[in-house]
Amino acid sequence: MWSSAAAGDRSPDSFRRLRRRCAARLRALPLHGLDSTEALCRRLSVQRGRPIVLSPMPSDGAVCGLWLALDTTDLVFYDQASTGAHRAHIIAHELSHIICGHRSAEPLDAGTAAHLFPDLDPALVRGMLRRAAYSTVQEREAEITASLLLHLLHAAPAPADGSAADPTAARIAATLTDPPRRRWSPC
Structure with missing residues (x-):
């Protein structure tokens, strides 16, 4: 269940506010x-006035995505073993940290940094986001x-006659745009 950091609110309304x-x-x-x-990377690069470079990283099972904000470049790493929709979601998640202006209080540990970026000068790293759980x-x-x-990037235009091309996709789209009003349960 979702909660706000300040109040510990676990209500569906809290999720809806965050989603809005x-x-x-x-x-x-x-x-x-x-x-x-x-x-999206190209568009955000232009908007930010700095390149966003996508790069696969060795799969270690602990980290599937990573954003490093260097002085002049944003590096977005993704698990090299990921494919298709999973890779797109990892990249979109890291780009979302950029879009939301997030920063991490948790530094990258020296062992992981040396393993992933043996040639990277740590003094260049201005901000870094490393996450393994969805707790914040x-x-x-x-x-x-x-x-x-991802919904925006892959949404197909509606047919000209107003009918849904794929009923399952239409139900998913409706869920994304108008969540149910009933109480949600974490189970």
């Missing part, structure tokens, strides 16, 4: 015409934003 905040943030961005996470508001916000981003 994420959706509003995305509406403020020029995302029209994008159809891939790579296109920032992680939930990035996860929701990533899901909304």
